[in-house]
Amino acid sequence: MLSPRFLLLRSTASLTSRSFSGGAVLKQGKAPDMADGNPLLHVSNVRNRLREIVGASTNWSDHQQAMSERLSLSDMLAKSQDDLPLKRMKDSRLEVHLPLGSEPQLREKYLTFHNTVRFGRILEDLDSLAVLISYSHTYNPALKKTPLSIVTALVDKIDMRQHIIYPDCDIKFSGHVTWVGKTSIEAKMHMSQYQNGAYSPILDATFVMVARDPENKRAAYVNPLKPEGPEEEKLFQEGEANKVRRVELSTASLLKVAPTDEERKIVHGLFLNTLDTKTVSFRSRLLPPNSVWMEDAKLKGLEICHPQERNIFNRIFGGFLMRKAYELGWANACSFGGCRPSLMAVDDILFQKPVEIGSLLLLSSQVCYTQGNHIQVRVHSEVFDPLTRQHNTTNVFHFTFISDCEVPNIIPMTYGESMLYLDGKRHFNQTVDP
Numbered sequence: 001m002l003s004p005r006f007l008l009l010r011s012t013a014s015l016t017s018r019s020f021s022g023g024a025v026l027k028q029g030k031a032p033d034m035a036d037g038n039p040l041l042h043v044s045n046v047r048n049r050l051r052e053i054v055g056a057s058t059n060w061s062d063h064q065q066a067m068s069e070r071l072s073l074s075d076m077l078a079k080s081q082d083d084l085p086l087k088r089m090k091d092s093r094l095e096v097h098l099p100l101g102s103e104p105q106l107r108e109k110y111l112t113f114h115n116t117v118r119f120g121r122i123l124e125d126l127d128s129l130a131v132l133i134s135y136s137h138t139y140n141p142a143l144k145k146t147p148l149s150i151v152t153a154l155v156d157k158i159d160m161r162q163h164i165i166y167p168d169c170d171i172k173f174s175g176h177v178t179w180v181g182k183t184s185i186e187a188k189m190h191m192s193q194y195q196n197g198a199y200s201p202i203l204d205a206t207f208v209m210v211a212r213d214p215e216n217k218r219a220a221y222v223n224p225l226k227p228e229g230p231e232e233e234k235l236f237q238e239g240e241a242n243k244v245r246r247v248e249l250s251t252a253s254l255l256k257v258a259p260t261d262e263e264r265k266i267v268h269g270l271f272l273n274t275l276d277t278k279t280v281s282f283r284s285r286l287l288p289p290n291s292v293w294m295e296d297a298k299l300k301g302l303e304i305c306h307p308q309e310r311n312i313f314n315r316i317f318g319g320f321l322m323r324k325a326y327e328l329g330w331a332n333a334c335s336f337g338g339c340r341p342s343l344m345a346v347d348d349i350l351f352q353k354p355v356e357i358g359s360l361l362l363l364s365s366q367v368c369y370t371q372g373n374h375i376q377v378r379v380h381s382e383v384f385d386p387l388t389r390q391h392n393t394t395n396v397f398h399f400t401f402i403s404d405c406e407v408p409n410i411i412p413m414t415y416g417e418s419m420l421y422l423d424g425k426r427h428f429n430q431t432v433d434p
Contacts, residue, residue: 029100029101029166029168029169029195030102030194031097031101031102031194042097043098043125046125046128046129047128047312049132050135053135053145054070055069055070055145063314070145070149070214071215073146073214074213074215077148077214077220079221080221081182081222083221084223084224085223086224086225087137087138087223087224088225088226089176089225089227089228089232090228091136091139092187093136093176094129094136094173094174094175095172096125096129096173097170097172098110099170100117100167100168100170100171101168102170104168107167107168109121110167111167112167114340115167116164117166118323119343120324121323122203123322123326123346124317124323126158126173126189126205126207126319127207127317127318127319129173129189130187131151131152131209133176133187134177134185134187137223138150138222138223147213147214148211148212148213148214149213149214149215149313150210151209151313151318151351152207152208152318153209153210153350154207154208154246154348154350155206155207155208155349156206156246157204157205157347157348158204158206158345158347159204160203160343161201161203162193162201163342163343163402165193165202166193169194170194171194172191172193172194172199173189173191175187175188178235179225179236179238180223180224180225182221182222183210183211183221184222185208185209185210185222186208186209186239187209188204189206190203190205191203191205216354254419254423259419266422267418270411270412273288274286274411274413288409292409292411293411293413294366294367294368294412294417295417297367297410298332298364299328299364299365300362301328301365302360302363303363304358304360305355305356305358306357307357310357314357315354315355315356315357316355316356316357316359318351321355321361321394322349324361325349325397326379326399328363328365329365329377329378329399330343330399331365332365333367333375333377333403336407337375337401337403337405338405338407339404339405340404341404342402342403343399343401344374344400344402345399345431346397346398346399346400347398347400347427347431348396348398349395349398350396352395353393353394354394355381355383360383360384360386361382361384361394362381362382362384362391363379364379364380364381365377365378365379365380366379366420368423368424369424369425369428370408370409371428372406372407373402374400374401374402374403374407374428374432375403375407376400376401376425376427377398377399377400377401378396378420378423379395379396379399380395380397381394381395381396381397382394398424400427400431400432
């Protein structure tokens with residue numbers, strides 16, 4: 001059974017674009033709180049603020065020098081979490097505006113050919129905001145530059161509340177820290193859009209950040225968090241439960257343990273359904289009607305990682321990686337389903353290794369599970385060294401899409417593909433029945 005939220009999303013799935021119309025619609029998309037264009041709340045100001053916090057430069061050559069100077073900040077790191085003052089959730093609460101309605105000149109960066117908003121750009125903004133929220137939590141007014149290097153470790157979840165993001169209506173991002181460990185931070189963010197005189201929720205996102213030393217080599221302590229009131233206590237407990245859930249999922253990974261009994265029956269059923277009944281052979285396989293072999297549901301891409309896409313720590317910006325992975329995954333889902341899909345959820349994006357400037361980044365998307373008109377896509381990214389010929393995984397992304405029409409069944413042929421199928425099924429089930 002699909003949850004009521006997903007049934008609502010399904011009912012609006014066909015509304016995938018909206019043409020620009022007259023001034024009346026544009027006026028409805030202009031939020032009163034964005035009329036003054038406060039630069040402190042503007043989305044374009046977020047990355048500038050991050051550069052100020054860590055002492056980074058906008059110039060490539062100066063940027064390298066600034067990063068080398070950060071090495072001297074190691075002495076400012078706390079020796080223990082007990083040495084750091086308690087922080088409250090409101091200390092990190094931020095609100096950032098993306099005035100697509102009030103400032104039409106911003107739209108081109110975010111606009112698709114079909115007059116919708118590029119969700120990959122939204123992922124970039126969410127990633128930057130999560131870092132800034134984390135730095136707001138660890139802010140020390142006595143220091144001109146922070147010794148902490150805070151980076152994204154995991155996108156735990158992004159749930160879409162609406163399919164449609166209009167390109168001519170103002171957008172508001174808000175969020176704050178909801179949980180901390182010794183060296184990690186959970187930040188929850190919400191995105192809403194101003195329409196017809198009020199803000200409507202678009203998505204909810206949960207990011208997990210980690211604090212490192214100035215060289216980004218060792219873990220560093222962050223300020224403890226003190227919840228105030230039952231609502232904040234509930235958020236903190238949810239963060240603790242999220243941590244336990246992630247550990248349990250990692251322990252039960254199909255890369256570590258065998259499938260469950262039920263999953264083994266699913267795999268064997270798929271196998272039996274593809275056997276050629278005219279032969280008595282395990283090797284003779286036939287594709288069932290309205291089905292596609294998993295091998296034929298791939299799409300790959302390559303990115304050369306230029307300095308323009310660097311983050312404040314001289315590595316490739318995580319938001320850029322998410323945008324490229326999402327766009328490749330979307331294109332694969334579109335090709336597979338035969339029509340433009342809508343995003344349902346982003347789940348469990350793991351940042352395993354930073355991507356260095358100048359890397360060759362290989363992206364491989366795979367449709368790994370389908371159900372009804374839903375498509376589960378896994379995108380694997382790795383860095384390829386042309387000198388050593390070695391491949392190193394950097395990220396794994398999971399996207400759930402919904403199509404306007406019924407999509408073919410995806411059928412694994414090998415054991416490895418069967419594990420991809422089961423892993424995709426697990427992620428899909430977590431999305432539709434969290």
